[in-house]
Amino acid sequence: MTDEPGGLIHPELRSERNESPVGPAGQRLQHAEGTSQPLRSKIRERQPRGAEVNGRRPIDHEAAAARFIAAPEHEKMHDERLWDLRSKRDAQMHAIPEWEELRELASQIKQHTLAHLDEYLEQFEAAAKANGVHVHWATDGAAHNRIVHGILRDHGAKRLIKSKSMLTEECGLRDYMAATGIEVVETDLGERIQQLDDEPPSHVVVPAVHKLRRDVAEVFSRTLGSDPDTDEVPYLAERQREATRPLILSADAGMTGGNFAVAETGSFVVCTNEGNADLSANVPALHIASIGIEKLIPRVEHLGVFIRLLSRSALGSPITQYTSHFRRPREGGEMHVVLVDNGRSARLGMAEFWTSLKCIRCGACMNTCPVFRRSGGLSYGATYAGPIGLILDPTFDKRKYSTLPFASTLNGSCSNVCPVKINIHEQIFAWRRVLAEEHEIPLVKRQMMQAAGAVLSRPALYRAAISTADSALRFLPRFAVYNRWNAWGAGREMPPAPKETFHTWYARTHPAADKGSGDGSA
Amino acid sequence: MRVALFVPCYVDAFEPQVGIATLELLRRFDLDVTYPFDQTCCGQPMTNTGCHKEAAATEALFVRNFSGFDHIVVPSGSCAHQVREHMTAIPQTPAVKAVRERTLELVEFLHDVLKVDAFPWAEFPYKVSYHNNCNALRGIGHAAPSELHGPFFSKPLDLLKKVKGLELVQLARPDECCGFGGTYCVAEPAVSVKMGYDKVADHARAGAEYVVSADSSCMMHQQGCARRLGVDLRFIHIAQVLNGATA
Ligand code: SF4
16 A cells, blocks of 8 residues: 555546636636636647537447547546536535525426416417517427528528527527528627537537637637637637627627516516627617527516526526516517427427426536536537436437437436436436337347346346356446447456355355245245 | 345455445344345346336346345445336336335445444544445435535445544545446446546545445446556445454
8 A cells, every 4th residue: 555645657646636616817716617727738639529410320429428538638628617617506505595495496486387388378478479579489490490580581681690599509590591691690709619610519508618728719710810829818709809799780680599488577588698698689679589488487586596596506606697688679679589399398298308398508417417527518419418418309309319318327416406406317217218118229238138137037047147257257247238348348457356256155154044946936 | 123135246246245244244233134045136237228128027036035024235325226216117016115115225224224323343544535326325315415405414424433443535526426327337438437537536636545335336447447547546345344344
């Protein structure tokens, strides 16, 4: 035994790790930022790209995750940044004695609203119309895009500025618009970075969190003409601002999402840290808001519960910098709300999975997820990554996303941080069963499990299978491994084989004990 | 009190001394301990993969083996969790329900049922970091998880504090999953191994000489990672420490 842990030989263990939430300049970072300790390497590590997406072919999360891990600067930064957000979230939680009551309340308000969604949607529509808002209904992403395009066309709009919205990602709005000749400019900094790099967001709250500053400098130098060797945040932010502000000021239409839609008032609320939703909504005279039908809450007073939870869970800050309420178009302007279903009412009918609709997209489950932190959001090859993605994505396509519910250790941390108490890890577990029942898991895996089940239910057969240490080593990891015998040994040593099993020891030391029947008939 | 000992398949094959320590420890409390001889597994590998139908016969065998006892004690949080929460591939008859309810993890059994207040035979003069298996922590409530707002408690630490000489060290990320995750460890080996390396690094930075846990499976994975990294960490099951293992 060495007396101090410094005697370790692997370099990974020697690097200092600072878990304290303090930025590189020594200040405590409070809002919307997670810190990490950069690795100082000489070679320039390229940003790993996400999963390959090939039609309906099942996403290979494992391969994409392995690529992410093979880029240690990125992986370490990503893990630490998000862990820092989780730590800040914990600190915020501890400052609120009634935290668990708030979560319970939030969960109940959402469940109640979802159970009466038809009524609240009608109430919202009526109230919004009374406020002078145009209300549209979109059954799916395509309908949503057509509606938005139609509004823009009617106004002769050439440029749309928008704030971040996972729903428009879900609908593929940007791709759709590219074909119409209408320019779309993202106004959220992270989302803008992703747009310029032609990548989807990797996280619902911090879309470019998988990028090093250097990666951003590279994107900006390529697309905005900034200095590729300067990766200071103020410089990069300023260059982006200079490049984007003129586009914003001369835009014809603005688009936002909506974090909450209030049925009684017909109003909706958008929470941002950059104030960009306000730019999108207020600079042009035309404001379109795309809102998923599950965003409804009955009354304004319920916001008191959700607003307290949202940013604390997401970023560990007490509140977002801007919480903007939109109720009616401004004078001379027009306001449109597009209420989007896109699979939500079908999900509402799924007995085991409907509560996933409670999600307020805070991203806390991603920040805490040890697999997400080490694989990056793009490795999931889907609009929604991380724990919430594992349970939402298969509702869009069971085949394509059939592998995702297996990208989890089922550790349960996600369910515990979720501000609306979605039993995320239990739904991941349930999805595995549904996918196996519907033959969406590889046949070889099913056959392996059939074989394992056959052996494990027959004591004599089982004992024969593991009778020597050697055969135990072959059988036991294998019933988990199916055809991937090397999966254990690539990064880990095999356990040493003991000279006898507990079972053999017991038989030897308890000669008088009942030795069973061997066929399990008891 | 009639107690049945369930020795998980991994423990049986790779860590027999954990089974032996559990049996010896239980016998110290004058319990009538039986080891049902036809036992195999709790069915976790199949249900963990979604293959519930394939687990049914194994679950039925489990119930036949373990019916009629006051308690079924298992030195593994994840197996206890599997039986209590996920043994649903077979019809839930009263016999099945009884077996499921009566299955306890060893720490719970010592802490909640026997309410043990001393382990006079145990002494472990080492720096120890404790690894909470995720199913033990969040599934069956061994301790207060760091994500939730509430008073701190930890059943395994309560027990370890009664061991002479044992010094607990603090991890930077105490509840972080080690990446074993049952079949996950081979389904996504890159992530699993990276999580294991990070966990091992956390133990080492905390200055631990020994890692103690109520789950051999997590420790097998972490030990495999530590050996590969060349980290001098030792791993020992809580049953062995409480039974008076000297190292
Ligand atoms: S599932 Fe819960 S924790 Fe995850 S994003 Fe949604 S609300 Fe947040």
